[in-house]
Amino acid sequence: MEWKPDRNNKKPIYKQIVEYIEQGISSGLFPADSLLPSERKLAQELDVNRSTIVAAYEELKSLGIVERKKGSGTRVSTDIWGISHKRIPNWGRYVEDGSFLPNLPLVQQIRSEVQNRKLINLASGELSPSLMPNDQFRNILSSQPFIENLGYDHPQGNELLRETVTSHVKQFKNIETTASSILITSGAQQALHLIVECLLKPGDAVAIEDPSYCYSLPIFQSAGLRTFLLPVDKDGINPDDLVSLHKKHRIRMVFLNPDHQNPTGTVLHLSRRKRILELSIELGIPIVEDDPYSLTSYNGEVNPTLKSMDYNENVLYISSLSKIVASGLRIGWIIGPEQVIQRLADAKQQVDFGHSVFPQWVANEFLGSEYFTTHIDTIRAQLELRKHTITSSLREFLGNKVEFFTPAGGIHLWCKIDPSINEYLILNESMKNGIAFVPGSILGSQKGYIRFTFGRGEPDDIRKGILRFADALGNIQ
DSSP states (O other): OOOOOOTTSSSOHHHHHHHHHHHHHHHTSSOTTOBOOOHHHHHHHHTOOHHHHHHHHHHHHHTTSEEEETTTEEEEOSSTTTTTTOOOOOHHHHHHHOSSOOOOHHHHHHHHHHHHSOOEEOSOOSOOGGGSOHHHHHHHHHHSOOOOOOSOOOTTOOHHHHHHHHHHHHHHHOOOOOGGGEEEESHHHHHHHHHHHHHOOTTOEEEEEESOGGGGOTHHHHTTOEEEEEEEETTEEOHHHHHHHHHHHOEEEEEEOOSSOTTTOOOOOHHHHHHHHHHHHHHTOOEEEEOSSGGGOTTSOOOOOTGGGOSSSOEEEEEESTTTTOGGGOOEEEEOOHHHHHHHHHHHHHHHSSOOHHHHHHHHHHHTSHHHHHHHHHHHHHHHHHHHHHHHHHHHHHGGGOEEOOOSSSSEEEEEOOTTSOHHHHHHHHHHTTEEOEEGGGTOSOSSEEEEEOSSSOHHHHHHHHHHHHHHHHHHO
C-alpha cells in the first residue's frame, strides 16, 4: 500500500485511515463485498499499532461501511449502495465536518442527564417555573384581544414592542435610545451569534472574561475568532489587562457581563466601568455589554450600565426577559448604532424572516404593564431567599471545604473547592446522587471551581441538593 498516514497532521491517525478507506470504497479501489487487509497486516503496512487499525475498522463498522465477523475478517458492506444502487450518505462524517461546532461533550451530557433524569437541577441558568409570571400571562391572554397581523413583522421586530423597550430601558436602566436603534432577538444567545457572525471575521481577536459564560460558547471558534482572557476578580475585570491584550493582539471587540456576572456573581466596579469606556474611545474597541441580571439586584439598586454612560455609541447592549421573566418566551434585544442594527436585522431576516409575532405581543403587554414592576420585586425577594438557602447549606454541610463569593444579585454561586479533586469525577458522583451542577472548566481556565445556579430550584430542593453534593464529595475523598 503506497498511502501512509500523515503523522504531522493534527487529525488522529485512525481517523485518517477511516477517510482513506472511505475514499477507496467510493473510487472502487475497495469494491463492495471485498475483503480488507487483516488488522495485523494493515498495521504492518502502515507502520501503526494494531489497536489503531481496530479503532478505524470499528468506526467504519459503526458507519455501516464495513461488516466484521470473527474469523472472517473485515469486508466492505454490500448494502452501502442501497436498493436503488445509490450511495448512502455518511451522515456521521457530515456531522463531524460541519463548520458550526457542537457544544462541549460535558455540556451535552449535563443537559441530557437533567432532561432525562429527575435530578435536582443546580446547573441550568433559568428561573424556577414558580417564579415565572404564569398567572399574569393568563390574565393578559384572557383580557386583551389579540388583533395583530400574523404575517411577517418589521425586520427589527414589532414596532410597539421596540417602543416599549425604549421606555423600559429608560425607566429601569437610564439608557436613552430609540426604536430604530433596537433589534428584537430570540434571547441574548441569538444576539451574541448575530454580532459574532456579522461584525467580526475569521482571525479577529476578541477579549472575554475569565471565567465567563462566553468561555463555554463554541460560536467564537465556529467563526474562526481568537479569544483572549480577561481575569475577573471581586471587582470585575482590570482595565489594565485590556490594554496589555490590545498591545499584543489588537483586540477587535470586548464581551462583558458587568452586573452579577455569570458565573462569579461579581459586579464591575464603577471606576473600572468608566476606565473601560475611556479605553474604548481611545483604542476604538467596541464593547458588547451582556446584561441579563442587573434588575435582579436584591436591594433594588441598579448599577449604571455601560450603555447608560456611553455617549459615543461604542457599546452594543444586549438584554432579555429570559433570566427575569421566562426563558421560554425567547425575547431579547440589542441596542446599538442604527447602521449596526440594520445589518444585524438583515442577517436575522435571512435566518428566520423576523421574530414571531405572538410572543412579541405577549412581551409588549407584560413589559408595559404594572405586572412587570410587581414581578421584579417578587423575584428579587425570592432569589435572595434562594441565595441565603444555598450559602447557609454550604456552610452547614461543607464548612471550610468550599469557599465562595456571596453575590448581591443574579442566580449563580461560584464555589472554590480543592483543586486536586477531579471535577469530572465529582460531577459524575453527584449526578449518581441526584444533583447536577456545572464544573468550572466549562466556564473558565482556573482549576478547582464549580458553579451552582440557584434560580431554578425551590429552597427545599436547593438544601437537599447541597447535602447530596456533600455526600458525593465525601465518597470520592
